[in-house]
Amino acid sequence: MAEYKKLSARECAEAILKTEHPIVIMHVRPDGDTVGSAASLMYIFHKLGKAPLWACSDPLPERLEFLMKDYREAYRYEYDSSSVVTVDIPTKEQIGDIYDFLPSVSLMIDHHEVGVPFADNFIIPGASSAGEVVMLVAEELIEMGKLKLDEKLAYSLYAAISSDTGCLRYSNTTPDTLRRVATLVETGIDYADINHRLFNSKTPRQIRAEGFVAERINMALSDKVAYATVTKREREALDVLMEHFETAIDVVRSVEFIDIAFVIKETDKGEYKASLRSAERDVAKICAHFGGGGHVRAAGCTIFARSIDEAARKLLLHIERTYYSESV
Ligand SMILES: [Mn+2]
Missing domain, CATH: 3.90.1640.10 (inorganic pyrophosphatase (n-terminal core))
Known part of the structure; x- marks a missing residue:
């Protein structure tokens, strides 16, 4: 080397x-x-x-x-x-x-x-x-x-x-x-x-992406985690690109009292890309488990799964094991 x-x-x-x-x-x-x-x-x-x-x-x-x-x-x-x-x-x-x-x-x-x-x-x-x-x-x-x-x-x-x-x-x-x-x-x-x-200043498509995510916020792990998922088909139906979802994570993270927010998007290639944010927890550590990385408070990774729901379950399970296992 x-x-x-x-x-x-x-x-x-x-x-x-x-x-x-x-x-x-x-x-x-x-x-x-x-x-x-x-x-x-x-x-x-x-x-x-x-x-x-x-x-x-x-x-x-x-x-x-x-x-x-x-x-x-x-x-x-x-x-x-x-x-x-x-x-x-x-x-x-x-x-x-x-x-x-x-x-x-x-x-x-x-x-x-x-x-x-x-x-x-x-x-x-x-x-x-x-x-x-x-x-x-x-x-x-x-x-x-x-x-x-x-x-x-x-x-x-x-x-x-x-x-x-x-x-x-x-x-x-x-x-x-x-x-x-x-x-x-x-x-x-x-x-x-x-x-x-x-x-x-946001483009109409970016706001449409945010609106889509806002309507689909799920709560998990005793309301400590808020998340949303977007499939390729849903994205295409909205006529928006991956880049227009960049700020959608900010909508999810604004849910009160949560520890962790994430959004999973299916790419054109059918991969599941997750973006995570947290004010309290080390999300780079969570993402490293899936081969991703980033910063302590803002990180991302690609999750291998057969469906977007499975990707979300895998991520939630890992978050639970890492941070909430004593309380479950
Ligand atoms: Mn930077």
């Missing part, structure tokens, strides 16, 4: 200065953190006189396109001559289908607690967001006199941090996060507009 170097913020900044022809990679099913962080890196590379490109295995959701509009996506034929930098990606599987076409990864920047490094890396496990980790690197470049924090950089960094902290509401928001955000806000960014785009 190859040994990868753990870099300090300064070493990561130096690696970025040395990178020629960077291609910035976002994770599958891109969220606001990976896109905002990638946009920040694109901006940094531009300012350093490089000509960065970006790539992602999945299309960017419409609501996040505004973050990347000034930057160019790589064509496949450009991959080979590029240095690969990944952001917000804990394992190479999370790179998705394009992994096979990319040259070996030269640098990874991340914040996941659990992962399998696949390149020299700068990882701050438990940091609020990849955006905050990118900001640490930006701070080094600023100190080295190579970069200035201006409104445009602050805009995408703020978007990344705000996205993964649920608008600075979740427990991953530390005093340091807030101090960094204060620095970003001082540049004059319209943070209210960013938050509106990230959290309040």
